[in-house]
Amino acid sequence: MTRLETRLRALRDDGRKLVIPYVMAGIGEGWTDYVLAAAAGGADAIEIGVPFSDPSMDGIVIQRAGEVALARGAALGGVLGELKGVSPGIPMLVMTYYNLFYRAGLDRIAGTLAEVGVGGVILPDLPIEEVGPWAAAAAGPGIATVQLVSPVTEGERLVRVAAASEGFVYGVGLMGITGERLKLADTAVDIARRIKAVSDKVVCVGVGVSSPEQAAQVVSAGADGVVVGSALVRRILDGGNPLAVEGFVAELRSAVDTA
Amino acid sequence: MSVMGHPDSAGRFGEFGGRFVPEPLMPAVIELEKTFEEAWGDPEFRAEYRRILREYAGRPTPLYHATRLSELVGTDVWLKREDLAHTGSHKINNVVGQALLARRLGKTRLIAETGAGQHGVATATAAALFGLGCQVFMGEIDVERQALNVFRMQLLGAEVVPVSSGSRTLKDAVNEAMRTWVSCLETSHYCIGSVMGPHPYPYIVREFQRVVGEEASAQFADAAGKSPEWVVACVGGGSNAAGTFAGFADSSAKLIGVEPEGGAAIGKGVKGVVHGMISMFLQDEFGQVEEAQSISAGLDYPGVGPEHAYLAAIGRASYESVGDAEVLEAVRVLARSEGIIPALESAHALAWVIRERARFKEGESVLVTLSGRGDKDAETIAKASGAGL
Numbered sequence: 285m286t287r288l289e290t291r292l293r294a295l296r297d298d299g300r301k302l303v304i305p306y307v308m309a310g311i312g313e314g315w316t317d318y319v320l321a322a323a324a325g326g327a328d329a330i331e332i333g334v335p336f337s338d339p340s341m342d343g344i345v346i347q348r349a350g351e352v353a354l355a356r357g358a359a360l361g362g363v364l365g366e367l368k369g370v371s372p373g374i375p376m377l378v379m380t381y382y383n384l385f386y387r388a389g390l391d392r393i394a395g396t397l398a399e400v401g402v403g404g405v406i407l408p409d410l411p412i413e414e415v416g417p418w419a420a421a422a423a424g425p426g427i428a429t430v431q432l433v434s435p436v437t438e439g440e441r442l443v444r445v446a447a448a449s450e451g452f453v454y455g456v457g458l459m460g461i462t463g464e465r466l467k468l469a470d471t472a473v474d475i476a477r478r479i480k481a482v483s484d485k486v487v488c489v490g491v492g493v494s495s496p497e498q499a500a501q502v503v504s505a506g507a508d509g510v511v512v513g514s515a516l517v518r519r520i521l522d523g524g525n526p527l528a529v530e531g532f533v534a535e536l537r538s539a540v541d542t543a
Numbered sequence: 544m545s546v547m548g549h550p551d552s553a554g555r556f557g558e559f560g561g562r563f564v565p566e567p568l569m570p571a572v573i574e575l576e577k578t579f580e581e582a583w584g585d586p587e588f589r590a591e592y593r594r595i596l597r598e599y600a601g602r603p604t605p606l607y608h609a610t611r612l613s614e615l616v617g618t619d620v621w622l623k624r625e626d627l628a629h630t631g632s633h634k635i636n637n638v639v640g641q642a643l644l645a646r647r648l649g650k651t652r653l654i655a656e657t658g659a660g661q662h663g664v665a666t667a668t669a670a671a672l673f674g675l676g677c678q679v680f681m682g683e684i685d686v687e688r689q690a691l692n693v694f695r696m697q698l699l700g701a702e703v704v705p706v707s708s709g710s711r712t713l714k715d716a717v718n719e720a721m722r723t724w725v726s727c728l729e730t731s732h733y734c735i736g737s738v739m740g741p742h743p744y745p746y747i748v749r750e751f752q753r754v755v756g757e758e759a760s761a762q763f764a765d766a767a768g769k770s771p772e773w774v775v776a777c778v779g780g781g782s783n784a785a786g787t788f789a790g791f792a793d794s795s796a797k798l799i800g801v802e803p804e805g806g807a808a809i810g811k812g813v814k815g816v817v818h819g820m821i822s823m824f825l826q827d828e829f830g831q832v833e834e835a836q837s838i839s840a841g842l843d844y845p846g847v848g849p850e851h852a853y854l855a856a857i858g859r860a861s862y863e864s865v866g867d868a869e870v871l872e873a874v875r876v877l878a879r880s881e882g883i884i885p886a887l888e889s890a891h892a893l894a895w896v897i898r899e900r901a902r903f904k905e906g907e908s909v910l911v912t913l914s915g916r917g918d919k920d921a922e923t924i925a926k927a928s929g930a931g932l
Contacts, residue, residue: 337709337831338817340718341565341725347708359829382563383816387830408565409816413553434567436728445566459567460726 286428288329288375288403288451292486292508295328301540302452302509303499304488305516305533306331306379308349309366310358312520316370321526322516323372325533330372331406331511334360334380341408343463345514349521360384360393367400377404377430377451382418390421398425404451406430412448430454433479435471446483453479455489455507463514464494468501476507496539504543512536546792546859547749547785547850554742555821557856559849562741564819568721571728576743578648583750588643595639596754599672600629602636604755606762606910611880616896618903621771622883623759623912625783632886632915633755633783634665638734640751642669645732652676652731656720658685658713658779659840659888660692661915662736667701669734677701678731680719682712685840692919710834713844717818737780738848741819745848749785755912756790763910772907775799776914777891778862779806779842781851783914788860796910798860800851801895803870806835808847809855809862815846822849838867838927839887839920869894871927874917886915887923 285293295302305325307318309332322330335350335358342350360380367376378397385393385407397405405427410418412431422429428451435458437445446453457472458465469492479487489502490511499510519528554560554576562572582588596602607622625633638653645653653670656679657663663679670677679696683705686693696703704723709715717740724733738745738752756774763771774791776784778800788798802810812823817832825833825845835845854860865873870887873894878884885893892911903909917924 337833338714338718340721340818343722344708351709354831359831361829383824383826383832384830386816387813387826387828409563409819411562411564411566411569413569414561414563432566434565434569436570437566438570441570456567459728461722 286403286426286450288428291375292329292452296486296508300328301503301543302328302486302488303533303536303540304329304331304509304511306333306511306513307520308333308335308346308353308517309363310335310353310356311349316366317526318520318529319370319372321530322533323374325530326537327374327533328509329375329377331377331379331513332367334363334378334384336381336384339381341461343461343514345464345518345521346462349517360388364396364400367402371401375403376401377406378402379406382407382410385418390418394421394425394427397427402427404428404430406454408432412445415448432456433475435459435475442478443482446479446485449485452486452488453483454511455479455487457489457492460492462491464518465492468492468498472502473505476502476505480506496535499536500539500543503540510536510540547789550742550746556850556853559821559852560742560745561821562819563816564741567725572741572743574648579644579743579747582644582647592640592643596636600635600639601627602754603758604628606759606766608766609881612877615876615880616900618900619908620896621763621908621910623755623787623910625755625912625914626883626885626889626916630665630668631918632661632665633752633786634662634736635668636754636786637736637748637751637782638665638669641732641734642673642675645675645734646673648732650730650732652678652727653734654678654680654720654724654731655734655736656680656713656716657736658716658843659919660685660689660696661841661919663701663703664692664695664699666734667696667699670701671699678704680704680706680716680723682706682710682716684711685713689840712834714832737782738785738850739780739818739820739846745820745850748782749789749850752782752786753789755783755786756788759787759910760790767908770794771796771910773797773799773903773909775801775892775896775909776912777801777842777888778847778851779844779888780846781848783912785848785850787912788854792859798854799895800860800862801891802862802864803835803837803839803842803891804864804866806837806842806844807864808845809851810864817846820849822846822852838870838923839891841886841888842891863895865891865894865898869898871924873897874924883913884917885913886917887920889914
């Protein structure tokens with residue numbers, strides 16, 4: 285079991301609902317302060333997005349944030365370098381697209397991730413059929429590779445994807461791309477229960493979870509936690525400072541704690 | 544075993560290809576693979592596909608012995624006239640096949656990406672023919688520079704969606720089509736326009752374009768009593784080249800794919816994983832995809848189909864490039880020697896033949912796929928030659 289999974293399971297087994305915010309790396313000078321702010325607001329882990337030129341699973345907010353970061357020259361190696369010495373006291377995961385790892389070299393990146401204290405990765409364009417080479421590189425340093433379960437991942441495939449997922453299982457709340465939605469999709473309510481029927485792993489639900497109210501709904505429906513990206517990144521794009529990030533994460537924290 | 548046969552069970556051509564899509568799309572591409580395999584093995588499906596190509600799309604297209612061009616070049620040149628197919632290019636072959644697949648899948652709508660608009664127009668055409676809805680994603684920059692094709696698509700009943708993200712060109716239109724597809728999988732089939740994307744698309748599109756090479760091979764044997772020594776086609780994503788090469792891969796012909804200098808994914812690219820496939824891409828040292836630059840919007844793609852990357856890797860085909868100036872000159876040469884205005888894309892293949900003419904030996908024949916007609920490019924050509932329209 286990876287260190288990430290051990291840690292998240294322990295929290296879950298203590299009855300805690302998990303809050304996992306997402307920030308875009310390199311979005312501004314001092315972006316690592318957002319990481320620290322999220323931790324201060326009560327996050328249990330944090331996803332650090334690394335910008336890619338062709339983010340085919342991301343909606344407009346994450347796309348914009350990525351464009352801003354790329355225009356500032358953000359790159360995988362540089363971002364990871366800036367994380368060195370940042371100690372938020374919670375697990376860090378990197379979320380990006382596979383080409384950045386592929387280009388840099390899988391073994392090299394796995395080593396660097398471990399070195400800077402990143403415990404897991406989410407690579408949405410690396411499904412279980414293709415994860416082999418990366419999983420082999422990540423095994424040594426103990427980097428967890430989180431897999432996505434979608435509303436149309438069913439039957440035997442659902443069992444296989446959940447079994448392959450490390451750290452936690454990422455339940456995709458709806459059939460679509462990342463982004464805020466006014467109303468929580470029915471599939472976001474349903475998905476944790478479906479995953480838990482075939483797996484005892486920690487299940488967090490993201491994509492289309494946009495507000496403290498929706499986060500509360502998701503955990504009330506049985507999820508162990510929520511991933512919130514676009515709603516937070518939009519606040520940063522709108523000029524929010526680290527305090528605003530801390531405040532929004534605290535709202536999410538309190539919403540899931542009282543759900 | 545055929546050089547251009549079935550990809551392996553993981554959708555690989557050698558080390559290229561595969562299926563790198565987010566989990567929400569996996570069930571759909573798996574279903575598509577299964578449906579295609581059944582359909583392609585079904586004589587009724589094939590018969591209907593062939594019937595539509597014959598009665599509606601104008602197949603077989605002629606193989607034309609370009610004698611005046613041959614004299615100019617000093618070698619024997621033959622043109623496979625895909626410019627004479629309905630909608631003006633080989634793109635119709637693929638969209639007819641995919642529209643039939645969409646119907647078999649029970650889908651009522653096609654979505655597609657387009658660069659120059661040729662695939663968009665072809666998709667809109669097939670949608671109209673089959674009574675399907677149609678939504679075409681097109682980069683904002685391309686919408687501006689291909690206004691005529693935008694109007695043609697709209698006239699055919701399609702909705703054209705301008706894409707404002709990223710570089711606002713073809714690669715971003717692909718991203719947006721994939722983003723949209725995931726939210727309408729139940730009703731919509733994603734009709735990819737080239738031999739690219741996640742498995743099974745590169746295989747499906749090549750099979751639907753195979754008709755180009757198979758016809759050309761039979762026509763050439765009939766007319767010349769032999770096989771051509773050289774087979775040449777332009778390559779962006781590489782669909783007309785894949786279809787052409789499929790008819791000659793097991794012959795002794797030298798296969799030449801001609802890339803634009805500013806978009807030479809095989810010539811100047813690096814192995815990567817983008818748009819669902821392992822292939823060659825123009826990208827920076829960090830893995831960010833770079834923009835292609837070509838006078839031909841249809842070749843303005845920073846990647847290439849995985850099977851081409853494979854054919855290059857095993858040495859079965861060679862990929863060389865030509866520049867915009869040579870391409871414009873080739874348009875002029877063909878127009879004046881044969882009375883045919885080629886598409887800028889297709890003119891890449893001709894430009895290579897003209898430039899490399901010293902490489903052809905006495906008695907050798909060169910077969911060039913003229914993938915499309917140049918009417919759509921009149922404005923671009925006029926502008927590039929300093930003439931106004």
